[in-house]
Amino acid sequence: MIYFDNSATTKVAPQVLETYRTVSDKIWGNPSSLHALGETADNLLEQSRRQIAQLLGCQPHEIFFTSGGTEGDNWVIKGTAFAKREFGKHIITSSIEHPAVLNSMAQLEKLGFDVTYLPVDQNGRVQAKDVKEALRPDTILVSVMAINNEVGSIQPLAEIGEILRSHPNVHFHVDAVQGIGKGIGELLKNERIDFLTFSGHKFHAPRGIGFIYKKTGRMIEPLMAGGGQEKNQRSGTENLPAIAGMAKALRLLLENETENVQKERAIKQKIYDHVANLENVTVFSTVDEFSSPHILCFTIDGVRGETIVHAFEQEDIYISTTSACSSKKGTVSGTLNAMHVPEKIATSAVRVSLDENNTLAEATTFNQAFDKIYARFEEVFAK
């Protein structure tokens, strides 16, 4: 089996599962409990937080645990809107954000907020100058993802950060769910970024766990009211087995980031070189420094994306249509739409997404399977 759908989710790493199991078995107290079992749990919770902060180069009190990327995006966006509505109701985002962002924006629009959706170029990149033009005195938030989950385009965070330097009151949120461990660490450390969203299951931690980075001094309203966990910012009993597992997964991910990125880039290049020049193939991802090493989005023209996915499945290779979230709904990819890809072509798009466990040998196998599938469809759909 070849698993090339890592942007949908990743397999939980065995060492991470081991941590999950041990913590569930041995350190199952509630971190808020006053007795020794609770104290131990609290110590582990805080040590996990310190480890994550250290890996990201920030302060432990800037890390807040959540249930994942969707919650993180919802929280930062709505939390900003609720905290800053006195100061303005204008928000800027891109038209290629994850649905967790876009649908949060849609909810805010219903509440009277005004949202500007920035266009992207043909490679799926926001132009920083568009951010500059969209800024208004009542802008309270700019939310732009780090790496697009459908085509892998890396967004110009440094340039946007530079523009926002002269707008210090605007919150700058970056959805980094696809961006962690993919060689853009420096970009994510941009000092103008106020909030980052992360999701554990994209880097071999279990589902249902994630965290946000919230820069010291930045305020957002909590969405989860309750028992006051996470310094009153995010109530709910802490998911300690998953948190400890995620701290370990992040360490494993970042320990070999440079090597892993090189490897993924080589695999992507190998597949790209194989398919890019074929007559009936359109590739939406680039293979340069503006594109993530782990995502390659392309079509076999005239064949529906689902059909391509199932054809690869018969070869024991798992890929997806553009994103797992939209794949079952049969809707056209939002990103490709924003890139002005005609609907007819966009419905053919599939996504290969890699992680550090994939190999060049798998790319060879993939390419062979691709040739077979390509030839078959060429025959079937020949005019």
Add this chain to the structure above:
Amino acid sequence: MQYTEITVRYGELSTKGKNRRSFIDRLGTNTRNALASFDKLEIKAHRDRMHIRLNGEDYHEVVKLVKKIFGIQNFSPAIKVGRDVEEVKRTAIEIFNEIATDGMTFKINTRRSDHNFEYDTNQLNDILGGTILDNFPQVKVQMKQPDITLRVEVRSDGIYLSYEQIPGAGGLPVGTAGKGLLMLSGGIDSPVAGYLALKRGVDLEMVHFYSPPYTSEQALNKAKELTAKLAPYVGKIRFIQVPFAEIQETVKKDVPAGYLMTIQRRFMLRLCEKIAEQRHALAIFNGESLGQVASQTMESMAAINDVTSMPILRPVVSMDKNDIIKVAEEIDTFNLSIKPYEDCCTVFAPTAPKTKPRIDRSREYESKLDVDGLIERSLAGIKITEITSADHFLNAQEESFAELL
């Protein structure tokens, strides 16, 4: 650059006349204790300065601890080379390679404790000054207040070069002022009071009142952890835990609410006095600061102080809270102190304590209590442990978490 030795200069010691020798011996002992974990060090405390030979130990690690030893005015890392003027020149060039900047001024300051060396101090100053000027056109010589003074010391076993003077912790060597007890609660003020007492040379032992089940194991561990934070200034500190629950229960039951605090404090002081006698301590230190809370008004201090004639020293008595916090942050006790565990002061705190308790009333209320019996039973339950900076009480599990994370 590989430093080979640290030259330590004494602080107020120089003015201490006859006691000088004992002060220096004490500082030597304290330094050896503080640096005990480095096997290869050679420490020699001479009349005018102390030499710490590194013998391959990590300079940065050693310095971290040296900075905390009271009685050290300043110190200089030095490089030892052979008694060969060419070698001295090469090393001087190496040093300037690292520090020379445009327009920087310098002078060479040579001392010879060994007068058999082929060049005298003036000759050496000239030779080395010339070497530097030849190699570094961007710097110039200045005798008065230069940016950099390169000190060269000729001794019988080699020649020592140094250019930095790093401020030490100042104060007096711990132990030279005698022994005292510190009432350590776990709050922000008492560790700061302890630090200041240590700095003036007091050899401190910690007294901590604990009252399970009204206070938790964590509160006790927090006090121990705070002690560990103060230990680097001394090497090790004795921690005396004193059971207090029975006294608190009795006082709560039999004394009017307004006087709960006053009477409890009087008991604490009585206990401290007894412990001080047992342990040959001369004074009791605490973290009281005038007017911060009800128990710290002058009336309150007077009513509490009534039970003993032993000196009660209050190093932070006149400090503003913000200034106390500043010191607490410097000595890294602040974040520990604000951890929210109940301590013995908070549990039995009355909602409306008397801010102006009267001595006569205090005595009157106490007359109904079995003071001697309570004191005796508490003293019988005392536990004493020795705490070093390597000990951890609150995050003791960090090690075992290593494989989980």
